[in-house]
Amino acid sequence: MSAGRVIVQEAPFEPADVLRDFARGRGDVGAVVSFTGLVRDADAGPLVTMQIEHYPGMTERAIGRMVETAIRRWSLADCLVIHRHGEMRKGEVIMMVATAARHRADAFAAAEFLMDYLKSRAPFWKKELTEDGAEWVAAKEADEEALRRW
């Protein structure tokens, strides 16, 4: 088992490169699952830019705990979370989760668990800038409910 990895950065990254390195040279796992989150248009209309604020220190700590839990609960061989902050444009990659396990059910479940927790328990706040102005994205009740299944 690995300790997993958490990366919080402003710079863009290429998910295909990250995934290739994550999966490379592994004989211990039969499954690698990844999720990539992209910036999309705001519900209010076309997006100009998105700004993501975070809480340095707490962010790494909170995600680190989620990763530890996922590794233990689904016996993951490895786990990676990359999440960006700062300003980004439509279509840019915001974040990525990758999990590696012996069997796919564990890799899928762990990735979903991490996504549900990242949504409402990692200290990030999104602000959408459209032609009508800037607005903080409101948390959704459904995101909170999604945590109950775990």
Added chain:
Amino acid sequence: MIDVLYFAWVRERIGVPREQVETQARTVAELVEELKGREARYAAAFADVSALRAAVDQDLVDDFSASIEGAREVAFFPPMTGG
């Protein structure tokens, strides 16, 4: 002295990202009451605490009755929107 941090619209309403506060408060709720008594901008930011979350020393608290005794930093923010 305790460091108080604000994020997202809480930071915008209060006007600073962090500040040092001299306080006798023993809980998050008591700290909120002290801050609200200071100036209108705090009262505006803390008007509806059900819309707010808090972290004590970088751990999210379940509710505002959480102790801040011995804490180095307390943060206030809206529900998180990561992922």
